[in-house]
Amino acid sequence: MAVRTTRVGDDRVGGDRVGIDYDDEARVWLLRTPGTAYAVACPPEVTVHRQQLPDVLLHVYWGAPVTLADAVQIATVQRSRWSRRGFESPLDGAEEYPVAGGLRFARPALAARFAGDVRSVEWRLTGSSATHDAGAHELTLEFADAYFPLAVAVHYRIQAGTDVIERWVTATNTGSAVIELDRVDSAAWTLPEWDSYRLSHLIGRWGAETQLRRQELTEGTFTTGSRRGITSHHANPWFALDDGTATEQAGSVYSGALAWSGSWEFAAQRLAQGGMQVLGGLGHTDFGPYRLAAGESLDTPVFAGLYTSDGFGAASRGWHEYTLRHVLANADTNRPVLYNSWEATGFDVNEQNQMALAAKAARIGCELFVMDDGWFGSRVHDHAGLGDWRVNPDRFPNGLTPLIDEVHRLGMDFGIWVEPEMVNPDSDLYREHPDWVYHFPERTRHQMRNQLVLNLARLDVADWMFTQLDNLLSDNDIRFVKWDMNRVFTEPGWPSNADNPARLWTDHVHNLYGVLDRLRAAHPDVAFESCSGGGGRIDLGILARTDQVWTSDNTDGPDRLIIQDGYSQLYPARAMSCWVTDVPNFLDPRTVPLRYRFHAAMAGVLGVGGDLSEWSDAELDEAAELIAQYKKVRSIVQHGRLYRLRAPSDGLSAVQYVTRDRTQAVVLAYLGAQRFGQRPPVLRLAGLDPTARYRASGFDVEFTGAALHTFGLPVRLQGDYDSVLVHLTRVDD
Numbered sequence: 001m002a003v004r005t006t007r008v009g010d011d012r013v014g015g016d017r018v019g020i021d022y023d024d025e026a027r028v029w030l031l032r033t034p035g036t037a038y039a040v041a042c043p044p045e046v047t048v049h050r051q052q053l054p055d056v057l058l059h060v061y062w063g064a065p066v067t068l069a070d071a072v073q074i075a076t077v078q079r080s081r082w083s084r085r086g087f088e089s090p091l092d093g094a095e096e097y098p099v100a101g102g103l104r105f106a107r108p109a110l111a112a113r114f115a116g117d118v119r120s121v122e123w124r125l126t127g128s129s130a131t132h133d134a135g136a137h138e139l140t141l142e143f144a145d146a147y148f149p150l151a152v153a154v155h156y157r158i159q160a161g162t163d164v165i166e167r168w169v170t171a172t173n174t175g176s177a178v179i180e181l182d183r184v185d186s187a188a189w190t191l192p193e194w195d196s197y198r199l200s201h202l203i204g205r206w207g208a209e210t211q212l213r214r215q216e217l218t219e220g221t222f223t224t225g226s227r228r229g230i231t232s233h234h235a236n237p238w239f240a241l242d243d244g245t246a247t248e249q250a251g252s253v254y255s256g257a258l259a260w261s262g263s264w265e266f267a268a269q270r271l272a273q274g275g276m277q278v279l280g281g282l283g284h285t286d287f288g289p290y291r292l293a294a295g296e297s298l299d300t301p302v303f304a305g306l307y308t309s310d311g312f313g314a315a316s317r318g319w320h321e322y323t324l325r326h327v328l329a330n331a332d333t334n335r336p337v338l339y340n341s342w343e344a345t346g347f348d349v350n351e352q353n354q355m356a357l358a359a360k361a362a363r364i365g366c367e368l369f370v371m372d373d374g375w376f377g378s379r380v381h382d383h384a385g386l387g388d389w390r391v392n393p394d395r396f397p398n399g400l401t402p403l404i405d406e407v408h409r410l411g412m413d414f415g416i417w418v419e420p421e422m423v424n425p426d427s428d429l430y431r432e433h434p435d436w437v438y439h440f441p442e443r444t445r446h447q448m449r450n451q452l453v454l455n456l457a458r459l460d461v462a463d464w465m466f467t468q469l470d471n472l473l474s475d476n477d478i479r480f481v482k483w484d485m486n487r488v489f490t491e492p493g494w495p496s497n498a499d500n501p502a503r504l505w506t507d508h509v510h511n512l513y514g515v516l517d518r519l520r521a522a523h524p525d526v527a528f529e530s531c532s533g534g535g536g537r538i539d540l541g542i543l544a545r546t547d548q549v550w551t552s553d554n555t556d557g558p559d560r561l562i563i564q565d566g567y568s569q570l571y572p573a574r575a576m577s578c579w580v581t582d583v584p585n586f587l588d589p590r591t592v593p594l595r596y597r598f599h600a601a602m603a604g605v606l607g608v609g610g611d612l613s614e615w616s617d618a619e620l621d622e623a624a625e626l627i628a629q630y631k632k633v634r635s636i637v638q639h640g641r642l643y644r645l646r647a648p649s650d651g652l653s654a655v656q657y658v659t660r661d662r663t664q665a666v667v668l669a670y671l672g673a674q675r676f677g678q679r680p681p682v683l684r685l686a687g688l689d690p691t692a693r694y695r696a697s698g699f700d701v702e703f704t705g706a707a708l709h710t711f712g713l714p715v716r717l718q719g720d721y722d723s724v725l726v727h728l729t730r731v732d733d
Ligand code: DGJ
Pocket: 342, 372, 373, 417, 484, 486, 531, 532, 533, 534, 550, 552, 553
């Protein structure tokens, strides 16, 4: 059939030359982003083992900008190099979206089962389109199985001003019988052939999220992901691959991130015959087939990819830019300094103690007072009350209004904690709706933190949830919701949907997004924070519906620098919520100076979470001074470009933020411990205008950008846990 693609070339979006080119003879599509190119081909003829295969979608190129003519030639040369050996299939590692079936032996992105247990897809290209709308270019390649009623649309999107390429697929059952999908990834990313591959990824656990790991990948498949129903503390859906030589400042780096807040899986597959692909998408192996009903479509989440030639630092800045421009809503605004009562009052919240904390929070300059867990139902400990979203009348006899009024009188906004996806068995909700939780009737309903997970895949539960929160936000002047999620999925049964229980993994997330979207539309002045026992639900999917994320329950300064370093590989400071808490605290016995704790938290969205009723006047004064200092520089931190100058270590580490016009910068430097006789090194800065002169706070000389890049800033840190914030301002002649 004729394949028609609208040519959308040579457009200028925000000053960048971006677009989609198409060669209709070779059937090659070239996507051009401001700094990269990406090409795929569906050649008219592909011969494998002397058989002509129709409509094979091949990966052609991803990297530095090339022309369409280059891409056409690469596509031809690539095929001329294909192996003809009997035991190998040249399709393995070469296809853009490999399906299970035919001459393929590598891991597929799509595995489907049709009537008669036929487990093989043979598709034809049925159409293609390239469109340009509101600054975004989109390419859709449409395929349909030659025999069974499965249609698959492979989508690509380039957004304005970013090299990030978004990919996802839509699988549609165009027939009348169920089709089972064992796996439906969002994309397969194909890398150039290198001698070696080094994977960077993020692992962790509760209290130690987003820990950066780097390891060489040898032949075989490395998988990572979450089987817990949430993004998880244990792995974060981001990867970066380089050839083992990239540094923070230089080298080719290919990276990818999945916009999904449920179970997920990445597989980095290095083939023995050469080549590397990273496949990824929602769901985990053996979560059960996704049964696509007649007429139904499944849109996978976006799996976005980014190529950069200037090292890991540039890759991170590319992701930050993309997230600020195209993922986060209201990214241009500054996030306020919040106070959160959790570590001060735990479950023992009441009107008096919250008012007393609010007075102290206002005194030190906080702008948002957030009351955490314990204000509702019979929630006086973690054994009861979750699900009953009514204000506890013993603790707040006149509702929340007196507290909120007092918070307003003190000049702050009011925020509140909720955990809507959860229920304690000891709650009115559970007594009324014991069937509203995930469960298998024949199995134990195991509890974690004394709670069970509500079956949010059910539409009646989603509606109930929206109503509870809509009422709370309509009845009270609340400007911030901390949305928590403290229990992962177990016993994933949905007895009333026995025909298709595996859908709960996806429908839970879709309905979570739906409730958040509805709440945001109904209450546009309310900001949302994603929390999941700290950083268990941080991903590009949740960031599209929230304003910030709680990075970790671990607020120990030195630990936090490591968590923040991992977080910053992908996610921007503008969304990274950080609190200063007490030392030692419930998690960590280490004592770190208040100033260091503030400086660690000032690298993102500053908050305070300590028990202010125990802070001395001197501590409150110091806090007030540091918060005032943060307010002066927060727009640079929250919106500037991040340079990781030195990774967290026992010695000197530092991060730097530079405004887009390079007129201002902030450096936060930390010393772990000083060794005898060892001077901390001079700190070489980055990202400044080399010819401009800068004044640095705390220094009485001016430096050019070149001097600061090459010689550095002689920060004078000494002893244990010393730290400094330096504000650089360009000096105009
Ligand atoms: C876990 C969160 O990470 C904490 O900050 C706090 O909100 C508790 N839940 C409350 O139960």
